[in-house]
Amino acid sequence: MSGQSLSVPALARGTPPRRLGLPRNLGAARRFVVPVLLLLLWQLAAQSGLVSTRLLAPPSAIAAAAWQLIASGELGYHLAVSLQRVAIGLSIALVAGVSLGLLAGLSRLGEDLVDATLQMLRALPFLALVPLLILWLGIGEATKIALVALGAAFPIYLTLFGGIRGVDPKLLEAGRVFGLSRAGVIRHIILPGALPQALVGLRYALGTAWLSLVVGEQINATAGIGYLVMDAREFLRTDIILVGLAIYALLGLGADQLVRMIERKALAWRPSVLGER
């Protein structure tokens, strides 16, 4: 085993020997072994009658339901509605979070005015605002978008503010010594220095945005993935419910990949990113 793991190609590439004896090109496939096994078990359990198909649809039924929803265009329609809600909500959150973060991060006055207030508001679980939002904004699109925006704005603000304040003071000094103006220090040192943190915040914000969407779409929605799931519940269609859940999971994954892609581009200078090449 150990002889195999020290095979010549692995050494030539300079990679550390792998602990498991599986060849490297199977490494990616290896990660899917357990999920695929679980799916098989699930299917078998359903077919053998061990699990009631009424309570938990088997994978085959879920796939069939998904195909049907795609073919009829229903899935596309609801997905578009959900994506639009997230896009609008997230845009509002970005504008608000970034401007407040810059304001509080770059000026003491801004910090005094903004930060304490936001830290207090942050202590409030934003989903608890749903009753108020419904009273203020009704049960239409506005409430759903507001929920997404509220949920996503805080992580963006917090990480940007923290990132700006966490920039190495020694670099700021170096900037001053080498004749950068205040604007130059912000542009060349503070903002790039805060970017890694801010991108972590963006990733976190995307996660909260999906969470808010799930909650928001369960409030009297007439369209969207959440509506699809709630509607399916009425008819005990666990297959459609599970399709909805899978879509939520895929959306979350996709968003995460998107931010990783941005990170690889924008943070190419970091050793962790350099190491991935």
Added chain:
Amino acid sequence: MPDPVLRLSRFTRRFHGPAAPPVLDRLDLTIPAGEFVALLGRSGSGKTTLLRTLAGLDPVTEGTASLPARRAVVFQEPRLLPWKPVWRNVALGLPGEAAVTRQRALAALQEVELSHRATAWPLTLSGGEAQRVGLARALVREPELLLLDEPFAALDALTRLRMQSLVGELWQRHRPAVLLVTHDVEEALLLADRVLVLAAGRLVEDLAVDLPRPRRRAAAAFDTLRVRLLATLGVDENGHDATARAA
């Protein structure tokens, strides 16, 4: 004697209000243009405090200081911006058109023999390379006064030797006035025209080093000066704390 580039007069610095004991106490110091001065002192003697003021990072509150407009610093840690490639770090804050500053940055990198790393990310550099970039970043500003804050302290012994001779060569080529803050007596004697010793905020030694260059550590005159400076610093030849023994 050429005009001085730096003149401090009764310069005093305190950290905790006007009643606190001074970290630097009524310092008088003049450095003529082109002179290489080394400043020795134990930890806490006020070396770094003095350098920070000369770099313009701390204000002058007591006494007077006249400083040249063009100053540059090489810090103990390279302090490169990790998100900018090497040549952009060198060009940081240079006035003028981008194409021109780029040419100047590349020329400075060539002087420190790092042309081949111009587009590298700073975090991929070795300690010695990063410090040479720091040197190029200082040189490109054509300083009248070059401040070196223990720039070799974090380097391994071999790299330190190479850096010391590089600094010596660059100084002879460009002739800025240099203030090298260090705690290494031999380094000071290898490079400087004049060695100052700072103790408890006062300059207690101002020693001209009239040895021919390039200097050899093995020379007898070198050793005489070394022993003398070590004694001023309160350390005897075997590294024992002379002040502690006296007490």
